[in-house]
Amino acid sequence: MAWSDNPELAASFRHEAAERSASLRDGLLALEGSAQPRQAATALMRDAHTLKGSATMFGAAEVVELAHRAEDLLARVRDGRVAVRRDVIDLLLLATELLSRWRPGEEWAVPADVRADTLVSLDAAISGRESVEVPRLPAEPSPVAAEAPDAAAEELPSAHAGGRLGDQVRVPTRRVHGLLDVVGEAELDVRRVERHTRELSDLLSEHQVLVKQLRAALLAGGSVGELGDRVTAMVGVGDRLHATTRDLRSRTEDAGNRLARVRDGAMGLAMVPVRRVAAAFPALVREVAGASGKDVELVLDGADVELDVRVLDGVADALRHLVTNAVDHGCETPDGRAAAGKPRRAIVTLAARTAGSSAVVEVADDGAGVDDDLLREIAVRRGYLPEGTTASGSVLHQVLFEPGFSTREDVTTTSGRGVGLDVVRSAVQELGGTIEVVSTLGLGTRFILTLPVTLGVARCLLVRCGTERYAVPLAGVVETLSLGDVAVHDVAGSLVISREDSGATMPLADLGEVLGVVGARSPRAVVVARLTGESVAWAVDEVESEREVVVKSLGDFLGRVPGAAGATIDDDGSVLLLVDLRELALRWTGSASLGAGVPEPLATETSGAAPRERDTAEGQGRARVLVVEDSLGVRELQRSILEGAGYDVVTAVDGLDGAARLQGGPVDLVLSDVEMPGMDGFTLTRTIRKTRGWENVPVVIMTSRGDDADKRAGLDAGADAYLLKREFDQRALVDTVRRLVGR
Known part of the structure; x- marks a missing residue:
């Protein structure tokens, strides 16, 4: 039986088609008046890309073609090659309406001539034509209530995240x-x-x-x-x-x-088996493999493993992206495999297993693996890594998750736009999980997702910082150590710990200081967590116990609290905050402030290091530079260079974080990227110029966007200098900062 005849799968994708179309429609209406059309178009591309993937699995070739053309046009809007004009928005809204009338398992209720005319108009807009004709679409016929809806279809929850069919679950x-x-x-x-x-x-x-x-x-x-x-x-x-x-x-x-x-x-x-999502993947593998001239077999292992429907909903799109990526990027052609001494048929494996309160889901292929040298070359050429970088292994592989990054030079229906792995990482991290890439050249690649089995209950460490107690979710926690069993060193103004048994080093942060705990502190334990591609050691006063807790929302009144993953109620009725170590690590890893919060006794008693200048003089006499950069590798490189040149450096992960850092204390210069989530560099620069007290702070833009129009936009926003990452030169950066700061 074809999977298109499966009523459960058909119901799932009918709901997805309607939801994605509604999201596209709302986004397009917002795009027309958006001050940041690039970011809005990027989000719309993801909806179109996902809807196209669903249609591909369902074998709806015409729908795939329409979604692909809409995605192409959105890509040109994102890149500024097509202006956000009324006729373009109208045309995209028409395409969205056509897509919304697609109901998997049923005949597409759109006249053939309208479909053809819409594709012609989309091609014209993509080619850059100044004005395009928007075909007229007749009203959708009223549904005929001749049959009762399929019961299974009505009851089936969707395989996608929040607010979807996850509020309905079929239970034995x-x-x-x-x-x-x-x-x-x-x-x-x-x-x-x-x-x-x-x-x-x-x-x-x-x-x-x-x-x-x-x-x-x-x-x-x-x-x-x-x-x-x-x-x-x-x-x-x-x-x-x-x-x-x-x-x-x-x-x-x-x-x-x-x-x-x-x-x-x-x-x-509320638990559902992984097979509910995986059932559609064999057809997806067949379609993608056929389009790329490959022979690929999908192996499912652990399809009966059950996850909270909210977890499976949240990771469904990510798994689909990973399976597509494994076939399209990882697997070789039959001739290529034969030449490498491999069987002509490639194997892609989707495996799931539980490990305590966590679930591990792997998507693996036995293909060519990641060529680190080629990946490094592409990353440098496209401005994701600086010239001369020696990054390799897991550190280098993190660039695969950067927004917009792709190793493909050409654009196909399945890849090439850089839409995919950044979505995967975001989806996994929003669930409080982690993702890891393990690849061996010539043997294949594995993407390992570690997810909570349920979002309602979490296994946590209860730790104490001063008089405050916190719950640290065990997901991502590698080990706990006594602070007396490790060596603590001061490296370039930041504290690190080293393990004598393995020689490994990692940055050390004081969890209490990061969370703003006041009062006497006496860190004696370390919690090592790996959530952002690298391990971070968190100093705490005491690790009290390990416990399974019921996770509570902080409610609408408090809303989203930075660094908090929720709360739980302790035995004595007190409320314990669940800390989000991933978010805290993103804010503090690579920052000069990482070790600054660790009390002086911690540094002197464990390593004998003298107090740092920043601890004793708060950086007095040194110019203070704020580095705003969402890429951890680039942010760390800029911090190291500027600190080596004698500057006191504060870091921020995006424009909003940068504005918050400015409110926390004066700086002498801001070094900012352009493309960042939340608030981009141009907006941050304009905000600085319009804010009393900040208007005279020099701003240096460093970005990979080197078009003349981008340079003019940066200078018009108020930037004092505009540097390109692809022309990165350490001396030029330091000279520019010294010229603008005056020291």
Whole structure:
């Protein structure tokens, strides 16, 4: 049976088509008046790209062609080659309407002549024609209610994230009945606990009466026999209190175990197998392999592994991108494999397994692997890495996840625009997971996703920083160490720890200082986490315990709190914050401030290092430079160069973070990238020029965008200098900063 005949899959993609089309429509309307059309167009490209992938798996060639043309036109809008004109928006809205009328498993309710005319107009707009004709689309015919909707289709949750069909889950009746049985037992536990509580209350009342009688007898000088009787009665009540307390404790433990079963059963109601997403992948592999002249087999392992529907929804698009990437980029042609001594048929594997409270999902191929030399050359040529870089291995592979990066020189229907792996990383990180690339040249590549099994419960370390306690999710935590068992060193103004057994080094940050904990601190433990492509050691006062906690939202009032992944309630009723080490690491890794927050005793007691100039003088006498760059590698390089030239450097991960850093203290110069999420470099520059107190701060733009129009836009925004990453020269950067700062 063709998978297009599967009612569950058809229902899933019908909902996806409608949702993606609605997202495109809303985005296009916002694009027309957007001050940042590049970013808006990039987001729209992702929707079109995903919808095209769905149509590809469903075998809807005409829909694929239309989505591909729309994506091409959006790419030209993003790159500034096509202006955001009314006719262009109208044409894209028409294409979106056509796509919205595609319902997988049904006939496409769009006249053939309209489809053909729309493709012609899209081609004209893509070619740069000043004005294009927008065909007229007749009103959609009213649906005929001749048949009842398919029950499976109505009940099936979507395989995609938030606000989609994830609010509906088909549950086997055995799970519901099993949960009801446990609930019945839990209710019996409640009644038993209530009975024991009443018994305790009665015994305590009786004990209080006996205490009063004994006190009165003592004051009245009662006889020894009378006093003995009172004491004997009290001892009897005490024995009964002890027995009842023991029984109550046992009942409470039973009730706790049963409540845990209720919780697990309730979570199980929202668990779905990986195969619900993976079912569509064989057809996808066949389509992509056929289009590229390859022979590829998909192997599914662990398709019955179950994840929270919200987790599977959130990672579905990412898995589809990875499978497509494995076939299109990783696998060789049959002749190429034969020449390399491999079987002509390539193998792509999607495997899933659980590991405690985490799930590990791998997408692997036995293809050519990543050529580090070629990847480094492309990254340097396109401005993602500086000239002369020696990055390799996992550090180099992180460039694959940079927005807009692609190793393809040409654009095909499946790749070449740099839309894909950045989406994968974002989706995984939003779920609190991690992604790792392992590749061997000539043998293949593996993308390893570590995800939480559920978003409702998390295994955490409870740590203390001063008088504050925090929950650190175990996802991404590698190990915990005693601070006395590692060597701490000061390297270029930042603290690092080194392991004597392996010789490995990693940056050290004080979690309490990063979170703004006030009061006396005495770090004695280290939590090592790997969440951003490199390990970071976090100093804490104490690691108290490991516990499974129920994760609570911070609510609409607080909203999104930076560095927080949620909250939980401790046994004593206090609220513990779940810290997001990934976000904190992105903000602090590579920054001169990383080790600045570690108290002086930590540095001097463990390594004997003298206090740094910044600790003692707060950088007094040195010019302060704010580096705003979303790429960790580039940010670290710029920081190292400027610190080596004698400047005090503060870093920010995007324009919004840069503006926040400016509010935190004066700087003498801002060095900023252009293309960043949130607020780009041009907007940041204009903000600086319009803000009282900042208007005279020199701004240097360093970017890979070297067109004359981009340079004019940067200078018009108020930049004092415009440097190109592809022409990067360390001396030129330092000379420019010295010229503008005056020292």
